[in-house]
Amino acid sequence: MKQQIQAIQAELLKNKHSSILWATFVAFGLAPVIGAVFILIIKDADALAKAGSLAMKAKAMNFEANWKSYLGLLNQALAVGGVLVFGFVASWVFGREYSDGTAKDLLSLPTSRTKILNAKFSIYILWCLALVVSNLLLGFVIGSMLHLPAQETDIVFPLLSNYFITAFMTILLGYPIALFAIWGKGYLTPLGFVALTLVFSQIIAATGYGTYFPWSIPGLYSGAGGEYKKLLNDVSYTLVVLTGISGYLATLGYWKVADQTK
Amino acid sequence: MTQMEMKKDIIQTELLTKKFGETTASDKISIHVKEGEIYGFLGLNGAGKTSLIRMLLGMIKPDNGTIRLFGKKLSTQFDQWNDIGYLVETPCSYPNLTVKENLSVYYKLRQLSDPHLMDEIIEKLKLTNYWDKKAKVLSLGNQQRLGLAKALMHKPKLLLLDEPINGLDPEGIVEVRELLKQLATNGSTIFLSSHILGEISKVANRIGIIHQGKLVKELTINELHDQLIKKLIVNTNNNESALKELLNHNYKAVLTAEHELEITNSEAISKPELISGLLAEKTYPPKKVFLYTEDLELFFLRTIKDRTP
Numbered sequence: 001m002k003q004q005i006q007a008i009q010a011e012l013l014k015n016k017h018s019s020i021l022w023a024t025f026v027a028f029g030l031a032p033v034i035g036a037v038f039i040l041i042i043k044d045a046d047a048l049a050k051a052g053s054l055a056m057k058a059k060a061m062n063f064e065a066n067w068k069s070y071l072g073l074l075n076q077a078l079a080v081g082g083v084l085v086f087g088f089v090a091s092w093v094f095g096r097e098y099s100d101g102t103a104k105d106l107l108s109l110p111t112s113r114t115k116i117l118n119a120k121f122s123i124y125i126l127w128c129l130a131l132v133v134s135n136l137l138l139g140f141v142i143g144s145m146l147h148l149p150a151q152e153t154d155i156v157f158p159l160l161s162n163y164f165i166t167a168f169m170t171i172l173l174g175y176p177i178a179l180f181a182i183w184g185k186g187y188l189t190p191l192g193f194v195a196l197t198l199v200f201s202q203i204i205a206a207t208g209y210g211t212y213f214p215w216s217i218p219g220l221y222s223g224a225g226g227e228y229k230k231l232l233n234d235v236s237y238t239l240v241v242l243t244g245i246s247g248y249l250a251t252l253g254y255w256k257v258a259d260q261t262k
Numbered sequence: 263m264t265q266m267e268m269k270k271d272i273i274q275t276e277l278l279t280k281k282f283g284e285t286t287a288s289d290k291i292s293i294h295v296k297e298g299e300i301y302g303f304l305g306l307n308g309a310g311k312t313s314l315i316r317m318l319l320g321m322i323k324p325d326n327g328t329i330r331l332f333g334k335k336l337s338t339q340f341d342q343w344n345d346i347g348y349l350v351e352t353p354c355s356y357p358n359l360t361v362k363e364n365l366s367v368y369y370k371l372r373q374l375s376d377p378h379l380m381d382e383i384i385e386k387l388k389l390t391n392y393w394d395k396k397a398k399v400l401s402l403g404n405q406q407r408l409g410l411a412k413a414l415m416h417k418p419k420l421l422l423l424d425e426p427i428n429g430l431d432p433e434g435i436v437e438v439r440e441l442l443k444q445l446a447t448n449g450s451t452i453f454l455s456s457h458i459l460g461e462i463s464k465v466a467n468r469i470g471i472i473h474q475g476k477l478v479k480e481l482t483i484n485e486l487h488d489q490l491i492k493k494l495i496v497n498t499n500n501n502e503s504a505l506k507e508l509l510n511h512n513y514k515a516v517l518t519a520e521h522e523l524e525i526t527n528s529e530a531i532s533k534p535e536l537i538s539g540l541l542a543e544k545t546y547p548p549k550k551v552f553l554y555t556e557d558l559e560l561f562f563l564r565t566i567k568d569r570t571p
């Protein structure tokens with residue numbers, strides 16, 4: 001356990017001065033800000049008339065100036081933006097060792113390769129959870145500042161529960177990206193994979209098979225694709241979990257057995 | 263049996279073979295490196311040096327053959343990684359971390375428990391002025407020093423160094439050479455690769471030459487010096503007549519394209535004064551007597567040329 005903790009400390013140290021870290025928080029933090037703009041537009045009849053496309057978008061989403069709408073928006077942003085931003089985080093955490101040329105220095109150490117990868121997965125989870133929580137906190141601050149009407153807890157708690165379930169699924173879907181990073185030896189291949197999953201998740205969801213395509217599932221669950229959540233079944237959720245588990249195991253297996261020539 | 267021969271093998275490879283597609287990176291390489299020995303592994307770029315070092319570090323799995331380090335078979339169960347320090351190819355570090363933070367990463371991953379080890383190696387490799395500088399601003403030479411610091415920090419018993427003097431200035435080269443000699447004197451075993459025989463010959467006890475994945479020659483430094491071509495170059499006022507005299511006295515002599523006398527007898531090479539005396543006596547006093555010793559690089563190129571199919 002001590003070895004694992006030290007491996008995690010080493011990973012934390014590696015990201016100490018990372019500008020990417022702050023870039024992901026800024027990118028992910030756009031969602032609560034956009035939600036705030038929607039609220040301001042909706043609350044102000046003059047602004048609503050002048051805001052054009054933003055107002056149309058808010059109307060199309062049936063957006064209302066209340067906590068239910070606002071948290072729903074954050075949830076949808078998490079499902080879609082999470083695939084992108086969490087994918088970026090995973091690409092960076094696992095691919096940077098090859099881009100920096102330091103991967104070879106991690107392979108013949110007393111800390112096993114499995115522990116080093118586990119430390120990286122831990123950092124990935126912590127980083128993503130920090131993004132998830134920070135968006136929620138930012139949302140609460142903004143919502144309070146905009147004086148959103150107080151909501152009953154029996155409405156807010158299910159919304160929060162949905163938010164964290166979406167986060168859990170989106171984080172799990174980032175696991176296979178680690179495999180693409182160490183197989184592609186850098187962060188271009190995993191970023192390409194992230195782009196493909198985003199495109200396919202939209203196309204497949206539009207064709208009606210999104211319930212069986214793991215990367216479409218968080219979006220459907222969050223309500224980003226309309227009221228499709230009820231179409232999701234046990235198979236859908238199992239597919240998400242299996243994708244995460246197989247991504248994790250494949251990454252460990254590949255790093256242990258593949259020839260490391262870079 | 264010499265004292266070195268009595269020591270135990272730290273590195274043992276038997277018929278180590280590795281192919282990447284059609285390219286044979288390692289062709290039945292068997293090497294034994296003794297404790298305290300500095301073994302220089304020499305080859306052109308792409309000869310297979312780095313592949314062998316990566317195999318010794320368990321980064322690449324051989325197709326055939328075995329590796330033993332400290333007498334233990336190299337496998338996923340191998341547990342002596344803290345007895346090994348290594349530097350493979352270009353030294354790389356985390357660009358946004360300082361020198362000390364970079365070392366801290368490996369301090370943690372090596373499970374070390376003496377913080378003085380970092381200060382000690384920073385001082386030894388003259389990185390003290392750079393310890394709080396980010397790695398990305400270091401010169402190539404200081405990057406190399408940082409790479410060496412990572413390899414040496416934990417005081418390993420075996421060092422595997424791939425081109426350790428790359429990028430170092432002359433002062434740095436001398437420092438690293440002395441450091442390696444000192445480590446070997448203290449019992450560390452060093453396996454270093456290079457494509458510069460001249461440099462390796464200054465530090466290694468034994469040299470292995472690899473070409474196209476094959477170990478084409480293995481020799482000690484003394485054997486290396488014995489195998490270098492040596493000849494006596496002589497110039498007189500009448501080289502044709504002087505040649506006849508030399509041949510009459512059973513010397514192996516020829517007239518070169520530069521119209522100089524070239525004598526290859528070991529006796530003449532060890533005692534050039536005999537040639538001077540003979541030629542002076544026969545009224546062909548030498549205007550020039552020069553002992554030519556083959557350049558190490560030429561020896562290396564000759565060795566691999568002899569083995570090129």
